[in-house]
Amino acid sequence: MTNYNRNKRIAIVTGGASGIGRSVVETLLSDGIAVAAVSRNPSRLEINSDSLIKIRADVTSSAMIKKALDEIHRSFQSSCIDILVNNAGISGPIKPTSQVSLSEWNKTLEVNITGAFLCSKYTIPKMIASGKGGRIINISSMVGKNAVTFRSAYSASKMALIGLTRSLSAELGKYGITVNAICPGAVTGDRIDEVIAATAKARKQTKNQIRRQMIGRASLRHMTSSEEIAALVSFLVSPGAASVTGQDWNINSGSGT
Numbered sequence: 001m002t003n004y005n006r007n008k009r010i011a012i013v014t015g016g017a018s019g020i021g022r023s024v025v026e027t028l029l030s031d032g033i034a035v036a037a038v039s040r041n042p043s044r045l046e047i048n049s050d051s052l053i054k055i056r057a058d059v060t061s062s063a064m065i066k067k068a069l070d071e072i073h074r075s076f077q078s079s080c081i082d083i084l085v086n087n088a089g090i091s092g093p094i095k096p097t098s099q100v101s102l103s104e105w106n107k108t109l110e111v112n113i114t115g116a117f118l119c120s121k122y123t124i125p126k127m128i129a130s131g132k133g134g135r136i137i138n139i140s141s142m143v144g145k146n147a148v149t150f151r152s153a154y155s156a157s158k159m160a161l162i163g164l165t166r167s168l169s170a171e172l173g174k175y176g177i178t179v180n181a182i183c184p185g186a187v188t189g190d191r192i193d194e195v196i197a198a199t200a201k202a203r204k205q206t207k208n209q210i211r212r213q214m215i216g217r218a219s220l221r222h223m224t225s226s227e228e229i230a231a232l233v234s235f236l237v238s239p240g241a242a243s244v245t246g247q248d249w250n251i252n253s254g255s256g257t
Helices: 019-030 062-076 102-130 152-175 189-205 208-214 227-238
Strands: 010-014 034-039 053-058 085-087 134-137 177-184 248-251
Touching: 010 019, 010 062, 010 102, 010 248, 019 034, 019 085, 034 189, 053 062, 062 102, 062 189, 085 102, 102 134, 102 152, 102 177, 102 248, 134 152, 134 227, 177 227, 227 248
Parallel strands: 010 034, 010 085, 034 053, 085 134, 134 177, 177 248
Antiparallel strands: none
């Protein structure tokens, strides 16, 4: 059991050990929110706080999600979940669709959309039972809105996440629960470096060429940072966003992708 202030709101952040998830964890903690960072490798999150717990779980496993919720209840001495940030995701295969294996396709959708569905499925009843409403934020992608070559599995999964967002928003509004999606463009960090390398290989171009193309499409001429995405999450869970729901927010430095 932690020593956190029991009057704090409680947030779950999946994929919370690195990248966007880590920045969201840091930002929510600074906002005075207690956070459960869920990750397959929680030891990577080198942050310590009385208001933070780190939980090892695979979002594609119903049993592990249920166990994680039990651990949150024990640690924070509360069955209430106020905020869910479905951030866990993988890039999926970057290759022509005809070369994508069924296992690669299934794995991408399993993590990126089924994982968000399962986390929502088991968290929503706790939000409803609290009678206080709640906030669900799904981290989608600009690739879920606009066509990008060689990203069919990822694009399909992120487009589905926008559909899930809108459906949940319509379903949960009567309980005071808002549901929004955030659609980042290219985000600085290790993940984009891996995507650039794989895209360069698939397109038979250099990594520098792919990077310049990504940056060149942005009117601001730079990629977006994970901290900027976390700041948008902070707004969407704030009192000022109480009437914002069913929306997919672009944050892409002025780029279409």
